[in-house]
Amino acid sequence: xxxxxxxxxDFEAPTTKGKVKLSALKEKWVLLLTHPSSFNPVCTTExxxxxxxxxxxxxxxxxxxxxxxxxxxxxxxxIRDIEEKYGLKILVPVVAxxxxxxxxxxxxxxxxxxxxxxxxxxxxxGILRFEAHYPPEVGRNVKELIRVLKAFQTSMKSxxxxxxxxxxxxxxxxxxxxxxxxxEKRLREGAERWYLQRKQV
Numbered sequence: 453x454x455x456x457x458x459x460x461x462d463f464e465a466p467t468t469k470g471k472v473k474l475s476a477l478k479e480k481w482v483l484l485l486t487h488p489s490s491f492n493p494v495c496t497t498e499x500x501x502x503x504x505x506x507x508x509x510x511x512x513x514x515x516x517x518x519x520x521x522x523x524x525x526x527x528x529x530x531i532r533d534i535e536e537k538y539g540l541k542i543l544v545p546v547v548a549x550x551x552x553x554x555x556x557x558x559x560x561x562x563x564x565x566x567x568x569x570x571x572x573x574x575x576x577x578g579i580l581r582f583e584a585h586y587p588p589e590v591g592r593n594v595k596e597l598i599r600v601l602k603a604f605q606t607s608m609k610s611x612x613x614x615x616x617x618x619x620x621x622x623x624x625x626x627x628x629x630x631x632x633x634x635x636e637k638r639l640r641e642g643a644e645r646w647y648l649q650r651k652q653v
Contacts, residue, residue, distance in 0.1 A: 454558065456581065460574040461557040466524050467545035468531050472517065475578065481514035481601060482574040485592065486560040488567040489522055490530035490546070494591045495569070499544055500534065501594045506543045508598055512605060513576070516544050519555060521567045524548035560585075571597065573604065610653045623650040 464473040487495040527546040573582035603614035612624035635646035643649035
């Protein structure tokens with residue numbers, strides 16, 4: 453199973469919007485959300501919420517995909533059913549992974565071999581930067597996924613770190629000092645603590 457900081461497992465597979473190959477998406481951020489099955493009630497609410505906010509991901513140079521166990525035909529029927537019922541165009545491609553090879557390579561199977569509701573964020577160089585796993589009972593928060601992506605992008609651009617509950621526009625924190633002199637300098641500059649210094653981006 454791939455760990456954070458390692459290259460994300462490459463894959464090529466059919467989706468509800470045509471074939472996709474992860475390595476062909478270099479220079480973009482890629483958000484992968486795994487879904488246990490099509491016609492799943494919680495997953496349905498998630499893919500609706502993702503489609504409603506897809507423009508925000510696009511503005512951040514990010515592509516969003518669902519990876520779902522089961523056949524492509526089942527996923528197409530699921531998407532069509534959602535669009536007909538809710539009058540909303542589903543803009544998130546659903547990757548068909550009938551044998552769970554992709555899901556397994558990402559560690560998205562639980563102890564019983566069932567598909568977990570997971571999230572994986574791959575940076576523009578193909579490195580896995582973030583992952584989270586949710587139980588079947590709890591749906592994912594799309595607003596939080598957008599916040600995480602913005603935090604990563606801001607951190608990589610500024611060299612700063614996102615503190616708890618950080619929101620875009622708020623101060624970030626500096627890396628810990630590497631010498632006693634640097635720690636003392638930060639205190640003289642008014643840092644909260646020698647190891648905690650906030651800085652506006």
